[in-house]
Amino acid sequence: MTARILVVDDIPANVRLLEAKLMAEYFEVLTASDGPSALEVANAQAPDLILLDVMMPGMDGFEVAERLKANPKTRHIPIVMITALTDTADRVRGLEAGADDFLSKPVNDIALFARVRSLARLKVMMDELRVRHATTGEMDIVGEVPGDAEEDAANGQILMVESEDMLAGKLTEFLTQAGHRIRRATGAAEALELGREPGLDLIMVSLSLAGEDGLRLCSQFRSQDETRHIPILLILNEADLTQLAKGLDLGVTDYLIRPIDQAELLARTRTQVRRRRYHDKLHRMLDNSISLAYTDALTGIYNRRYMDAHLDRKIMEIANTRKPVSVMMFDIDHFKRVNDTCGHASGDEVLKAVAQRVSDGIRDFDLLARYGGEEFVVIMPSTPADVSLMVAERLCRRIEAEPFEASGSEAPLAITASIGVATTTDPTETAEALLGRADTALYQAKNGGRNQVRSAEGPEAAETAAPAAVAGGA
Secondary structure (H helix, E strand, C coil): CCCEEEEECCCHHHHHHHHHHHHHCCCEEEEECCHHHHHHHHHHHCCCEEEEECCCCCCCHHHHHHHHHHCCCCCCCCEEEEECCCCHHHHHHHHHHCCCEEEECCCCHHHHHHHHHHHHHHHHHHHHHHHHHHHCCCCCCCCCCCCCCCHHHCCCEEEEECCCHHHHHHHHHHHHHCCCEEEEECCHHHHHHHHCCCCCCEEEEECCCCCCCHHHHHHHHHHCHHHCCCCEEEEEEHHHHHHHHHHHHHCCCEEEEECCCHHHHHHHHHHHHHHHHHHHHHHHHHHHHCCHHHECCCCCCECHHHHHHHHHHHHHHHHHHCCCEEEEEEEECCHHHHHHHHCHHHHHHHHHHHHHHHHHCCCCCCEEEEEECCEEEEEEECCCHHHHHHHHHHHHHHHHHCCECCCCCCCCECCCEEEEEEEECCCCCCHHHHHHHHHHHHHHHHHCCCCCEEECCCCCCCCCCCCCCCCCCC
């Protein structure tokens, strides 16, 4: 995924080198040459991540990080410190100041890009939760501190996956003394089972599990519903650093290198437990604030009222983020036949099942809403046109892949959908206009034979203007 990165360094050659590397990977780059200008750019431009040099004259990186975390507008921006310092105490100081990670000079390209992508994905997810809460019309909590910082990181419930008894004992001792509660698993099967228990704040996984692949276990945790959003802290040897980039791509949140320093262990644990609890708090606030006024009574997904407000907000954000917003409009082909031949109860069952199948096939920060009748909309933030088209093609095949059970039909029903997609990078375009372009593309898909995808950005979509879709129609 793309992201906007702020590079802060008082040495111009270092800035140019990082800028060239990041731009070659299609990241957008902002720059600052000292602490005060970094604070100004971060406050005005809202980057997705900050690469921050530690050793700068005047205001060093530690002070910059502390000030960023004290500002409600910049508090949630991930920070990676770039440093020549190797002392553990310096890393701990940076973590306590608000840094998410450290990269040593000279910066390794693989480590740089893996960490940038990992933290950018995390920020997109958290930003989306905050935006959705604000969309409900309740208090905007973008800058809210979720309770007392120390209190929010205390008494964590941690699952430790470690086959080596001596290391597990030492880690348990350190963490228990800090007030955390530890459950230990020695193998993958046991770990996955314990991971299903409610209330976990953090999972610690040793890369070198006896006879098992620690990275594969991390991937399995990310595939399991109960553990998909729980932070994962990977423990590895320095010789295994080449595997770290793969781990970050798989969803590892943070890491520790052996031998383990107690202060660094506790600092990283506090950061991840606090992040998990903030994520949970956002979810609870969102669930509490979204009443029947914002959800579709039949399918349980968002309704058109909420979708309109959310899309308006996402388009306005383009002025700051400069990231595209895509929408996907789809409806169920020949849905009227289902109602006519199997009854409206069966039609309702199909609508609910389609909504569930699509919901399972999109990202956490995409939004699915029922637009009306058998018509649905998916809003995809930070998604360019080519990616939205690929997602739509995949969902089209996902709907078609397996027939749907319906109580009014003896045999499962073969259901397909037609999909239109549209993308905007213009913060002045209205939600109505963007949806209208997606609707035009949907009309093209239906006119072209149904069970297919058309894009408003393609030449065929511009040739024919579509009438407004009629709920309950074809």
